[in-house]
Amino acid sequence: MREFSRGRHPRSGRAAAPTWGPPWRSAGPEARPAVRLPWRSSLVVAFLQLVGTQFAAQSQPERADLGLVGRALLVAGPALLLVRHRHPRLAVLGTSAVTALYLGAGYPYGPVFLSVVVACFAAVAAGRRVAAWSALGALWTAHLLIAHWLCRWLPPGGDGPAAWGPEAVVAAWVVAVVAASELARVRREQWARERAEREAAERRRADEERLRIARELHDVLAHSISVINVQAGVGLALLDQDPEQARTALTTIKAASKEALGEVRQVLDTLRAPGAAPRSPAPGLDRLDELTEQARGTGLAVSVEVDGVRTALPPGADLAAFRIVQEALTNVVRHSGSRTARILLRYAPAELELRIDDDGPATAGGMTTGITGGMPRGVTGGGNGLVGMRERAAALGGTVTAGPRPDGGFRVRARLPLTAATVSPMPRHEAPSGEATLEAP
Structure with a gap:
């Protein structure tokens, strides 16, 4: 049985157009959709x-x-x-x-x-x-x-x-109707399949964008908040004994929080205006000195070694390399008993190798929430930091490994493939060679 019902528009309150449908149409949210x-x-x-x-x-x-x-x-x-x-x-x-x-x-x-x-x-x-x-x-x-x-x-x-002669024409019309119907069915199925593929592609792009934003926010906030946490502890400890050193710690907190706010704002701007060009360039290895300087402010001695001819990287590889180094240093600052870290950048024609080492064990009660995500540093885990590193590298066709070294300490190693078409040598006056060491005061 069918029923004829006239409802009202849910927003305007005007009488809606009448529709024919089965009695269960208004039974609930899972009722069959109305067909005009x-x-x-x-x-x-x-x-x-x-x-x-x-x-x-x-x-x-x-x-x-x-x-x-x-x-x-x-x-x-x-x-x-x-x-x-x-x-x-x-x-x-x-x-x-x-x-x-x-x-x-x-x-x-x-x-x-x-x-x-x-x-x-x-x-x-x-x-x-x-x-x-x-x-x-x-x-x-x-x-x-x-x-x-x-x-x-x-x-x-x-x-x-x-007469039997016209029957051939009738038969031809019947065959034509069947063939046209089948062609329409095939085209309709093809359109439906293409629409489903487009929707699936849009969902994948949305998921990838969410993962990208989550990685960016995690890397920015984990590093900046770690620096702020360490400096806040220093400031509280020296507030009465050494006010000048406490003032320096507060200045570092202000700078780190300002930088974090700027990067978070840049990430959130991509949500408000998808596809729009960012207001400031994405960070890359050209800001490695700033990164090591922030680590110095926490009392960590960082040495940077460059092997090979330093080249300008594609934007995606440059950002991934910077974030991997940033996350690894954040892990050392927060969870390592060592106050030294070594960074190796090895440039090859087809790939960039990153290696970040520290010699210390995990601090007392140090359950890593950065690179190993809540597991002891002696165990290779799958937390947000490590997952983010692997996702960044995998998006470029590279790999990331992290775990304890046989001789003690911890190592993060990443390989990012490069192509000759997207890599160009840096100007000679910007290409550092040898080893640059930044020691803690």
Whole structure:
């Protein structure tokens, strides 16, 4: 059973357009979605069948007069088209039966087959191919029986068997309708598949963007808050004994927090204006001196060694290298008993190797929340820091390994592939060589 209901628009309060649907439509959020009835197309088919048949009847005086019953049959087919989206099998079988009754009554030939063609297209597109083919086959069979054998007993009176020659044309039309329906079904499935692929690609891009923003926020906040935490502890310890040193710690906190706010604002700007160019360039290895300077402020002695000819990196590789070094130093500051760290940058024609070492064990109670994510430093874990490093490297086709060294201490090693097309040598006056050591005061 169907029911006719008129509701009100949820926002404007105006009466909504009436829709036909099953009684369970308003049963809850999981009820079947409403399907609008194809009124316009069904009215167009009804108009074409009525008007077209009226004109065709003028050249067929031998056929039965198109009376009230004939016009009712011409309207019955388009009326069944109203349910072709919800019940395609009923629509195609019903229109075929109505058309067969029309032909059996001896009414004039005309566009009476139009409703059958439309119903056949809808049934094939909905996957009811057997029903569509069966309906067309049954209608064709009924046409053959009526035109060649049953015509003696059916109206109009005195009608004789039809010639067999035109049947080839009728058969060609049937085949054409079936072929066009199948082509429409294939195209519809292709469009649906392409739409699903586009939606899946959009979801993947959204997921990748969320992961990228999460990595950026994690790296920025973990490093800056670690520096702020260490300096805050120094400031509190020296507030009464050495106010000048406490002032220096507070100045470092101010600078670190300002830099963190700027980088977080830059990351959040990408959410407000997706695709817009960032206001400031992304950090890279050209800011390595700033990074080591911040580490110096926490009492960590950092040495930087460059092996090979330093080259300008692609933006993605440059950012990944900077963040990997930043996260590794953050881990040393927060969780290592050593106050020294060694950074090695090895430039090769096809890749950049990063190696960050420290010699100390984990601090007392030091459960890493950076690179090893809540596991003891002696165990290689899979926390946010390490996962972020691996994701950054994997996005470029590289790798990251992290774990304890056989001789003690901890090592982070990353390999980032480079291509000759995207790497250019740095100007000679900017290419450092040998070893640069930054010692803690």
